[in-house]
Each structure stands twice: as C-alpha cells, then as structure tokens.
Amino acid sequence: MSSSPLLVLSVLTLSHLSWANPLLARKTGTDLSVPDPKAKYWDSVPQEHVPLMAQPMAIPRPEVTRTAQVAVQALHDGKRLALRLRWRDADRNEAGRLGEFSDAAAVQFPLAGKPVPPPVMMGMKGDPVHIFHWRAQYQRDAERGKPGMKDLYPNQAIDMYPMEFADPGTTSTDEAARDKFSPGREVGNPQSYPKNGVDEIFAEGFSTSAVQEGHQSQAKGNWENGEWTLVIVRPLAIEGGSTVKVGSSTWVGFAVWQGGLGEVGSRKCVTMTWTAFELSDKS
Numbered sequence: 001m002s003s004s005p006l007l008v009l010s011v012l013t014l015s016h017l018s019w020a021n022p023l024l025a026r027k028t029g030t031d032l033s034v035p036d037p038k039a040k041y042w043d044s045v046p047q048e049h050v051p052l053m054a055q056p057m058a059i060p061r062p063e064v065t066r067t068a069q070v071a072v073q074a075l076h077d078g079k080r081l082a083l084r085l086r087w088r089d090a091d092r093n094e095a096g097r098l099g100e101f102s103d104a105a106a107v108q109f110p111l112a113g114k115p116v117p118p119p120v121m122m123g124m125k126g127d128p129v130h131i132f133h134w135r136a137q138y139q140r141d142a143e144r145g146k147p148g149m150k151d152l153y154p155n156q157a158i159d160m161y162p163m164e165f166a167d168p169g170t171t172s173t174d175e176a177a178r179d180k181f182s183p184g185r186e187v188g189n190p191q192s193y194p195k196n197g198v199d200e201i202f203a204e205g206f207s208t209s210a211v212q213e214g215h216q217s218q219a220k221g222n223w224e225n226g227e228w229t230l231v232i233v234r235p236l237a238i239e240g241g242s243t244v245k246v247g248s249s250t251w252v253g254f255a256v257w258q259g260g261l262g263e264v265g266s267r268k269c270v271t272m273t274w275t276a277f278e279l280s281d282k283s
Contacts, residue, residue, distance in 0.1 A: 020050040022276035023252065025074035025081060027283050032075060032082040035220040035231035042084055045073040050254055052269040057121055058206045060267055067256040067269040070105075076236065076279050081244055083107055085230045085254070092223040093259035094140040097152050101259035102137035103223075104268075107232055108253040109242040111202065117251045120274050122203040129253075130242035131201040131209070132232050134219040136259070138195035197221075198232060200241065206266075212241070236279075244279055252277040 030041050049069045054062040073084040085105055095102035110117040111128045118127035141147075149156060184192030198219035200212045215238070221230040237243045244250050251274035257263040 020271075020275045021048050022278060023048055023072060023074055025076045025277070025279045027246070027279075027281060028075045028077055029283070030075075030077060032077045032080045032233055033218075035082065035218050035233045037084060037220055037222045037229040037231045041075070042073060045075060045084070047071045047073045047084075047086075048275075050271055050275055052254065052256060053272055055255075055266055055268050055270045056272075058266040060265075062263060062267040062269070065269055066258045066261050066263060070254050070256055072254070074277075076244075076246065078236075078246065080233050080235055081279070082231055082233045083252075085228075085232070087228055087256050088226060089223070089228050089258050089260075090226050091260040093136065095135075095137040095259060096147055101257070101262065101264040102135045103221075103228060103259045104133065104135040104137075104257040105221075105228070105230055105232075106131050106133040106255040108132075108255070109244065110251055111242050113243065113250070117274050119205075120253050120271065122205055122208070125204050128202050128204045130238070131199075131203060132217055132219070132234055133199040133201055134197055134221060134230060134232060135195075135199075136221060136223070136228075138199075139197045139219070139221055142195060142197055200238075202241075215241075244277075246279045247281050249276060249278045251275065 024046070026045070028041065030039075049071050051069050052065065052067050054065040067087050067089075069087070071086040075082050085107075087105070089103055093101065093103045108120075108122075108129050108131045111123070111130045114127070118124045118129060122131075123129035180186060182192060196218055198217050200215040200217055201209050202212060203209045217232065217234040219230060219232045221228055223229075236245070253271045253274055255268050255270045257268045263269075
C-alpha cells in the first residue's frame with residue numbers, strides 16, 4: 001500500500017533532508033534596519049539556490065511549477081536578520097481590480113526552538129510556524145497610496161460610493177464614519193489596515209493562517225528585467241514569535257507567488273523540505 005502524502009512529508013521532516021545546501025548568515029557591521037535589495041554590500045554575500053515546486057497538498061493546487069528556484073542570501077547585524085531573495089517573474093503584478101493577483105513571497109521559521117521542526121507545510125497543531133509574507137500589492141499601497149475606485153475603474157458609473165463621495169447632509173467624511181463602510185476595520189481586522197510591505201503570520205497547518213499585529217519586520221522588493229529582488233528584515237528575537245540565535249542553527253522555508261499567472265492562496269511554489277540555516281558570529 002502506498003504511503004500518504006502527509007506520512008511522506010513527516011518522514012522528510014524528521015530526517016532533516018534538504019534539497020538545498022545549508023544557508024549561512026554572516027555578521028556585518030552594516031545597519032540592516034532598512035531593507036535595501038540594491039545595496040552594494042550584497043555583492044560579496046554568497047548565495048544558495050533553493051529549489052521550489054508547485055504546492056502539491058492543499059486544494060486548489062497550481063497546475064505546474066512556475067518558479068523552480070529562488071536564490072537566497074543572508075546577513076545579520078547582531079540585532080536583525082536580512083534575507084535577500086531573487087526569482088524570475090516576467091511581469092510585475094500588484095493586484096487591484098477583480099481577478100488580478102499580486103506577486104508575493106514568504107519566508108517561514110519554526111516558532112518553537114525544538115530540535116526537530118514541525119512539518120514544512122505550515123506546521124501542525126501545537127507546533128506552529130512563523131511566516132513573513134511580502135506582497136507587491138502592500139508595497140505599492142505604502143509607496144504610492146492605496147488605489148481608489150476611480151483609479152481601478154476610471155470609466156465606472158455609479159450613484160454614490162460611500163468611501164469616496166461626500167454627500168453633505170447624509171454622509172460624514174471623517175475617518176471614523178468611513179470605517180462604518182469597512183467592516184474589517186470596524187472590528188479591528190489587521191488585514192484591513194495599511195501594510196508596511198510584509199505580514200507576520202502564525203500557522204498550525206493548512207487554512208490556519210493568523211495575521212499578527214504590532215510587528216517590527218520590514219520588506220522591500222525591486223522588479224527589474226523580469227526578476228524580483230526582495231529583502232525581508234526581521235529582528236533576531238520576536239516576543240511571542242520565532243527567535244534565531246547567533247551561533248546556533250535553525251530551519252527556514254520559502255514560497256513564491258506569480259500573481260500574473262493566477263497564483264494566489266494555495267496556488268504557489270514552495271520548498272518541500274526545510275533548509276538548514278545558521279547565523280555565524282563571524283563576518
């Protein structure tokens with residue numbers, strides 16, 4: 001009788017198999033507090049190519065592997081860890097209108113510092129993972145402002161859209177009144193508020209993603225000549241979240257979405273095993 005996919009994944013996780021070479025983050029004297037994908041200091045940092053494949057477990061699944069690998073570099077300054085990711089993507093996609101999806105990428109760490117990590121496919125009940133999820137859409141909103149209905153649909157014809165058209169006598173234009181027309185903001189959903197480019201997410205398996213509020217991570221992506229270059233910066237220690245320690249080893253996983261090819265949610269390319277990761281105390 002053939003083994004189930006979950007059993008196969010468990011075996012791969014427990015045996016610490018990896019398709020990629022271990023990653024090493026060297027120490028730098030450069031302040032990494034501001035992510036910079038084009039900084040010259042990356043030129044001398046070794047990179048590893050981490051293989052990806054179409055996510056095979058959760059439905060809906062992508063039909064083919066759109067992103068076969070991601071090149072990864074890593075540095076730390078004793079306070080923060082910076083990961084630089086590069087992958088091919090023919091078009092820059094930032095979502096917006098219905099049916100349009102954003103390019104995106106994610107980095108995942110085990111939340112608990114156990115010798116054996118949880119399943120790489122977003123952890124398991126009682127053994128969560130900590131995900132740093134960047135979207136080109138979030139970055140666009142932060143840099144150029146969130147597009148309004150007129151930006152997305154310039155030829156629209158409507159009587160009134162409460163969030164953008166003042167109607168003296170019946171609709172207030174103050175922010176508190178506008179929130180009444182945004183149920184997510186009204187109840188405090190962190191997904192309904194402006195982003196700084198990256199979400200921090202806890203997960204304990206498929207369909208359990210929970211966005212966290214009040215984080216200190218940042219991200220900056222640059223698309224040029226059919227390639228994304230993205231830097232995600234996180235504190236080494238995050239209260240209530242994952243911790244990466246200098247001089248010790250942990251594990252890391254990656255995911256990439258090509259929005260222009262219909263990838264969103266579970267339709268993504270992922271690492272199928274954890275990649276060993278170490279922070280060195282040497283430059």
